[in-house]
Amino acid sequence: MDLKNKKVTLHDMSLRDGMHAKQHQISLDEMVSIATGLDQAGIPLIEVTHGDGLGGSSLNYGFPAHTDEEYLSAVIPKMTQAKVSALLIPGIGTVDHLKMAYDHGVSTIRVATHCTEADVSQQHISAARKMGLDTVGFLMMGHMISPEELVAQAKLMESYGANCIYCTDSAGYMLPDDVKARIGLFRSELHKDTEIGFHGHHNLGMSIPNSLAALEMGASRIDGSVAGLGAGAGNTPLEVFTAVLDRMGANHGIDLYKIMDVAEDLVTPMMDQPIRIDRNSLTLGYAGVYSSFLLFAERAEKKYGVPARDILLELGRLKTVGGQEDMIDDTAMTMAKALKAGKA
Amino acid sequence: MKKIKCALIGSGNIGTDLLYKLQRSDILEPVWMVGIDPDSEGLARARELGIKTTADGIDGLIPHIEADEIKIAFDATSAYVHAENSAKVNEKGVLMIDLTPAAIGPFCVPPVNLSQLNSDIKNVNMVTCGGQATIPMVAAVSRVQPVEYGEIVATVSSKSVGPGTRQNIDEFTRTTSGAVEEVGGAKKGKAIIIINPAEPPLLMRDTIHCLTETTPDQEAITESVLQMISEVQKYVPGYKLKNGPVFDGRKVSIFLEVEGLGDYLPKYAGNLDIMTASAARTAEMFAQQMLDNTQPDSQN
Numbered sequence: 001m002d003l004k005n006k007k008v009t010l011h012d013m014s015l016r017d018g019m020h021a022k023q024h025q026i027s028l029d030e031m032v033s034i035a036t037g038l039d040q041a042g043i044p045l046i047e048v049t050h051g052d053g054l055g056g057s058s059l060n061y062g063f064p065a066h067t068d069e070e071y072l073s074a075v076i077p078k079m080t081q082a083k084v085s086a087l088l089i090p091g092i093g094t095v096d097h098l099k100m101a102y103d104h105g106v107s108t109i110r111v112a113t114h115c116t117e118a119d120v121s122q123q124h125i126s127a128a129r130k131m132g133l134d135t136v137g138f139l140m141m142g143h144m145i146s147p148e149e150l151v152a153q154a155k156l157m158e159s160y161g162a163n164c165i166y167c168t169d170s171a172g173y174m175l176p177d178d179v180k181a182r183i184g185l186f187r188s189e190l191h192k193d194t195e196i197g198f199h200g201h202h203n204l205g206m207s208i209p210n211s212l213a214a215l216e217m218g219a220s221r222i223d224g225s226v227a228g229l230g231a232g233a234g235n236t237p238l239e240v241f242t243a244v245l246d247r248m249g250a251n252h253g254i255d256l257y258k259i260m261d262v263a264e265d266l267v268t269p270m271m272d273q274p275i276r277i278d279r280n281s282l283t284l285g286y287a288g289v290y291s292s293f294l295l296f297a298e299r300a301e302k303k304y305g306v307p308a309r310d311i312l313l314e315l316g317r318l319k320t321v322g323g324q325e326d327m328i329d330d331t332a333m334t335m336a337k338a339l340k341a342g343k344a
Numbered sequence: 345m346k347k348i349k350c351a352l353i354g355s356g357n358i359g360t361d362l363l364y365k366l367q368r369s370d371i372l373e374p375v376w377m378v379g380i381d382p383d384s385e386g387l388a389r390a391r392e393l394g395i396k397t398t399a400d401g402i403d404g405l406i407p408h409i410e411a412d413e414i415k416i417a418f419d420a421t422s423a424y425v426h427a428e429n430s431a432k433v434n435e436k437g438v439l440m441i442d443l444t445p446a447a448i449g450p451f452c453v454p455p456v457n458l459s460q461l462n463s464d465i466k467n468v469n470m471v472t473c474g475g476q477a478t479i480p481m482v483a484a485v486s487r488v489q490p491v492e493y494g495e496i497v498a499t500v501s502s503k504s505v506g507p508g509t510r511q512n513i514d515e516f517t518r519t520t521s522g523a524v525e526e527v528g529g530a531k532k533g534k535a536i537i538i539i540n541p542a543e544p545p546l547l548m549r550d551t552i553h554c555l556t557e558t559t560p561d562q563e564a565i566t567e568s569v570l571q572m573i574s575e576v577q578k579y580v581p582g583y584k585l586k587n588g589p590v591f592d593g594r595k596v597s598i599f600l601e602v603e604g605l606g607d608y609l610p611k612y613a614g615n616l617d618i619m620t621a622s623a624a625r626t627a628e629m630f631a632q633q634m635l636d637n638t639q640p641d642s643q644n
Binding site: 058059060090091092094095096114116117119120122123124318319320321323324326327329330333334 | 586
């Protein structure tokens with residue numbers, strides 16, 4: 001694979017996807033110190049919001065320590081070169097939230113839908129584009145449909161005005177060939193000026209090979225997270241990926257020592273649990289389940305006595321999609337009732 | 345027995361399902377269906393069922409309202425055109441029942457506030473499918489004790505979500521969260537909608553979380569919830585409690601499944617069935633009042 005001098009834009013997720021792993025409790029001081037470290041390390045784009053995006057604050061996903069407004073207004077003024085992005089999932093957040101993020105100075109809006117439902121993003125993508133924002137269409141759980149079906153959805157988002165389209169492996173299920181097939185088709189079917197991105201999770205240990213496969217096939221933006229802080233077994237660990245890109249001679253623009261230090265000195269010490277591939281996060285990748293279900297399933301195990309792994313497998317069998325966190329308690333209760341009836 | 349004559353505006357899935365329900369009513373008689381595409385399946389089906397049709401939109405209906413004694417119209421088009429449709433039929437003295445999320449008239453969730461609606465209103469809004477399914481539960485909690493915050497999550501099958509909802513999904517979240525407050529009685533409301541493309545399509549699922557101001561009275565809330573479920577089941581038999589109410593501190597969570605009757609829409613589309621069933625039930629109440637008011641001079 002030749003990535004020599006290839007321009008790669010790294011997008012940090014630790015302050016958004018990482019919110020899942022922190023149950024949305026990252027403090028303003030932690031946000032600012034990590035974002036400042038990333039800014040100094042040369043990371044060009046940093047995502048900041050509730051884990052479930054703008055408007056994600058809820059009983060269903062968890063109330064955050066601070067509002068999206070508070071996080072954005074704490075971080076954005078402190079940035080010297082980095083830009084800040086916000087995620088918006090239609091059905092959870094609205095154009096009102098988008099306007100708020102714009103007023104607070106975000107440069108990029110990423111509108112996320114389940115991979116088959118791109119047409120719910122039209123009003124948000126076109127509004128973001130009209131505001132002159134870098135507008136990204138973010139197709140989640142991209143493993144659930146074929147590359148051909150996925151590119152059809154990507155074209156919808158492109159037609160609404162997105163200038164960059166992501167293939168998102170929300171479940172950490174994809175293998176490098178899955179990524180190649182999807183990104184390759186994006187590159188050949190989308191407009192040549194449309195950027196392509198890849199967002200990985202590390203549940204099967206594939207986040208780095210998958211991100212490389214995406215670059216090889218024409219992606220130019222790669223999501224990752226310092227120290228991997230993210231849902232499930234985490235995102236592509238950015239300091240590791242930076243080292244790999246460096247070895248391959250890619251043009252990433254990051255100071256390797258500085259990003260290593262952010263990972264080691266700032267992010268790892270604030271983790272509530274190790275972000276690693278254990279039997280539960282491995283099950284996410286194996287069964288193709290949305291990574292942020294992990295901690296919910298572990299809590300349901302404690303509450304209802306059904307193993308988290310079994311709950312996650314069942315949620316995979318039920319073909320649940322991102323956002324259906326309410327199904328975790330519901331399914332665990334139903335499984336607990338069945339276990340009880342079986343024993344009686 | 346005399347029936348109140350009705351017109352359906354919109355010949356899509358909702359309009360057609362509603363047509364089937366109105367045809368079963370003892371006091372409502374569907375007479376007209378309004379579309380905009382002369383070749384639409386919905387209009388063809390309506391004609392087969394003996395309904396008069398026009399493909400000229402609302403203006404194709406207006407000249408016939410008086411001659412055909414239309415008293416109630418249902419709008420199953422979109423929020424964008426609803427205001428115009430409503431103004432035009434209101435001018436002819438026709439009551440508008442709004443199945444779009446336009447929400448220009450008061451909200452109606454039948455088991456919660458149908459009986460409180462003023463009989464002289466001219467436009468009543470059916471909130472959204474998610475609102476019809478979940479607001480009875482918020483109200484079931486808030487009638488026991490004050491609810492500081494009510495949140496609903498409606499998960500519907502991809503096949504049951506039409507292009508109108510997709511183009512304006514924000515309207516769904518705004519209208520529903522507004523009605524969680526106004527009708528459900530929560531001081532603050534939030535609504536989330538999730539679309540799931542699984543095959544075979546999943547039945548509508550709804551989760552309702554309430555934060556009560558004080559420690560929840562578990563026994564009274566459970567009883568109130570069960571009683572409200574049986575009220576909804578009177579017009580949506582497939583409305584079922586899956587789990588709960590679950591109590592966790594001040595949080596009360598209720599998990600529901602809604603299976604449709606399968607009139608025209610498939611059974612998984614409980615979200616659409618609960619809209620058409622609620623609209624028909626609302627219309628029946630107003631129709632009954634109209635009949636009661638006219639009875640003395642129509643006994644011949």
